Amino acid sequence: MLSISTVWNAWRHPDAASMTAELRELGFSSIELSFGMPLSLVEEIGGLVRKGEISVGSLHNYCPAPYLPEGMKLSHSALPLSHLDERLRRWAVRQTIRTVETARNLGARAVVLHMGRVEIRPASPRLIALLENNRGDTARFEKLSARLKKRREAAKGPYLAQALRSLKELAGPARELGVRLGIETRYYPEEIPSLDEIGELIEAVNSPAVGYWHDFGHAAVKGNLGWEDPGEYLNRYGKYLVGLHIHDVIRTRDHKAPLEGDLDYGVLKGLIGRDILRVLEVHPSATGEEVRAAREFLEELSGE
DSSP states (O other): OEEEETTTTGGGOSSHHHHHHHHHHTTOOEEEEOTTOOHHHHHHHHHHHHTTSOEEEEEESSOSOOOOOTTOOOSTTSSOTTOSSHHHHHHHHHHHHHHHHHHHHHTOOEEEEOOOBOOSOOOHHHHHHHHHTTOTTSHHHHHHHHHHHHHHHHHHHHHHHHHHHHHHHHHHHHHHHTOEEEEEOOSSTTBSOOHHHHHHHHHHHOOTTEEEEEEHHHHHHHHHTTSSOHHHHHHHHGGGEEEEEEOEEETTEEEEOTTSSSOOOGGGGGGTTOOOEEEEOOOTTSOHHHHHHHHHHHHHHHTO
16 A cells, blocks of 8 residues: 655645545645654644554654754754764654654554764765766765765764664564654765665674665665666565555656656565565655556556
8 A cells, every 4th residue: 555655745735534535636645744744743743543544554764853962953954863972862662663753653564764964074075966967976975975975985884883883772663562663864974874884784683673665766766866776665674574665756856746856756666565664755846647557557656
């Protein structure tokens, strides 16, 4: 069954009933709860789940919005599981367990995890700007990319160790609660994990609760940046696959509705019959008609 992430429409609705009504009208009966949703909205969705009006397949950590240390603002970069400050890393783990508990209470099968980042001077925005301005084949682009790879490799050790420590602490509670953790493909090269690091994390934890969450758009962006081969993600980690985020891309502009970008979706045919979660994750700029067309296309492609 194809789900849709509430990142597309949650922001423009006053309550869960109207939000899910719009999604049902477009043909969706299952949803993924997006990052940072208010607790009150999550509780409303729980009521709809109990009434059988909607189902929840997955949650994107953190959901509901985490309790934050004083002075910290909510953002995708807040509370990374790779934090070198042990107090804040443990705080991130506790808030992630809260997401896992929420998933169990809603009957969801999985939680999508961002594992953190290597804290170096960011170069990705400059790489992206060069590529978007048709300068991806220049010496400047190549030099900047090589410098970023060298700096990341030199600095990654302690951040990757903290990410692994967090994942080990999460695996037990997730297994006990019957919720799988999907380590997601990331967008920026500075983020954790890289292609190689996905396998390192999964194999080091060695738990049935921990697997891989493939983001088609993020993998494509990494490929367009010349950073990693997007096909290698599923080649290496398909056996660990928990779920998919499906969205289209033009160069580095992601989260477009499928059919509105450049991606080849033929690889989805190879996943037919797999018991994995499939989530359409498009940003609010997509129109309702684009979303409906994407659903029809993806369901036909997967034989649903």
